[in-house]
Amino acid sequence: MxxxxxxxxxxxxxxxxxxxxxxxxxxxxxxxxxxxxLTRLKYKDLDADFGSAVRELEEEAQKIDISPALPPAKAETPTIGTSDRLAEAERLLAEFPEPAVARAWQSVEDALLEVATRLGVVEGANVRSMSLSIIAALVSNGHMDQSTAELLGRMRKLRNLVVHGGGLPISSDEAREFVALARGITERLTETRK
Known part of the structure; x- marks a missing residue:
């Protein structure tokens, strides 16, 4: 050569x-x-479609009488905590749908911790690391049905896919559906009594 x-x-x-x-x-x-x-991501065995997953969650939520709730028609001064995070999620929807999903899930975690603390299921827990444990404790103490627990578990997985799943793009409308579902589930959780 x-x-x-x-x-x-x-x-x-x-x-x-x-x-x-x-x-x-x-x-x-x-x-x-x-x-x-792009709203769907498929690689080998991983198949992620945020929009259809949120719609499935909404159908399951409606089966157990949890209605996705739209934000209040009149802007209210948010209080610290769950409603504050939901209001922030709603502000982020148009330009930043992924952080809106993360904030909406944080409102669900806040509501879980508040309910669990109020019912004496946990005390002084860090909900960020214990949401699954809190859900299991609420179910085992009869404060939450299994369908709601499964819905929360799937919402958590979907949130994790968006936040940690390698940048799965989602639309503002899909994020809006997730936020509405989060609002509905937080309303259900705050109505939980002994």
Whole structure:
């Protein structure tokens, strides 16, 4: 193999990757736009579609008489805690749907901790690390039915997929559905009595 043969081999080996990278660079804006509209992610056994998952959760919630609740028609001064986080989630919806989902889930966690503390199920717990334990304790003490517990577990997984799942893009409308479901479940939790 002469030097010219070697050079030709190297150039032909690098031509296709260089061409692909050049095209990708030239159309980077278009690729970004297409990826931002992506609502479904599938890779090997992982299949994530936030919109259909939220709709399934809403159907399950309605079966157990939990209605997704829209924000109040008139803006109210939010109090510290659950309603404050929900109000913040609603403000984030249009431009930042992923953080809106995270804030809405935090309101659910706040409501879980408040109910569990009020009912004496836990005391001084850190709900961020104990939401599953609190749900299990509420079920075992008869304060929550299994369907509601399963709904909360699925909402938690969906929130985790959005926040930690590698950037699954979601639309503002899908986030709005999740926030409405979170509002409905927090209202149900605050109505929980001994």
């Amino acid at each position: 002469t030097f010219l043969d070697f050079s030709a081999s190297v150039i032909s080996s690098l031509a296709w990757p260089a061409c692909v990278l050049t095209i990708a660079y030239m159309f980077r804006t278009e690729f970004r736009d297409v990826l931002s509209r």
